[in-house]
Amino acid sequence: MRSLLKMYRPITASPFKRTQVHCAVEPCTALKPFIRCFWGTEMPVMETVPDNRDGIIIPDTCMDIIFFVNHRSNISNNVFCAIDERSFQYEPERFSSDALMSTFGIRFYAWTAALFAEDKLDGSKNGRFPVDQYFASIHKELEPYIFRENSLLGRKAAAEKVLMKHFRPENADSDLLNAINFMLENDGRAKISDVYAHTAVSEKKLERIFMRNMGISPKAFSSLLRYQLLWQEMVSNSSFDVLDAVEKFGYTDQPHLLNDFKRRHTMTPREAVEFASKNK
8 A cells, every 4th residue: 555655646736736725734654545635724714715726626536525614603514525537617615605614625545435434435436425425434523523623734633533443454455456556557558458467356356346446447547547647747747748748658649648638637738737837
């Protein structure tokens, strides 16, 4: 699990952004292999404060538990966002115009949410669900702290205690991790038949394993990995070259790469990098 952490750190459409409304903090050492980050408002803010969050949600291969809290009415809405193959515009949770709002999120890696869930993730792809549907115990224990702790760091500390209590190591699947490791080693370009051969697991069995743990097929997940790795390359490499990326990530040609990226991201590579840069 820790080896995957060294190989892969998924990012959003605005990976450098930190605002009053949205910032992210690293988990404790024990949870780093399982939690990408905790995120949300540092302190409650008025609903009238401009929402300058990403504006676009891209397929980052993560899953999120999110709490939206109205501190005036003591109402909390919550949602579990499963793995998503689509990009879409962000629409903030709305309460009354004078609401004192805060948000708190727990972001899992795609393959780690199942280690805390109380049910299999089959059929969850592209879905939004009440947190209770998959994480009832975590929701029940964590929500009082969400109201009691107003700061992001206070909520993070409480969430870490609850998550450690409900960690289910028996849900870990070595065949799943072996397959993901192979996909990452090959930059998401490996043929799915090679993944089956590497894991020595039948196609049907590996399909069931991926569906149970992530709600997505091995082929679809490999494609998402390739897109995310490509996006990370664009953001981190100042001398990024499309033609080099075509070869590195196994696209047939430049139009194939550009079309696939825009389908996932809703922007061209140049537009996407400019959008990320202006939100530093």
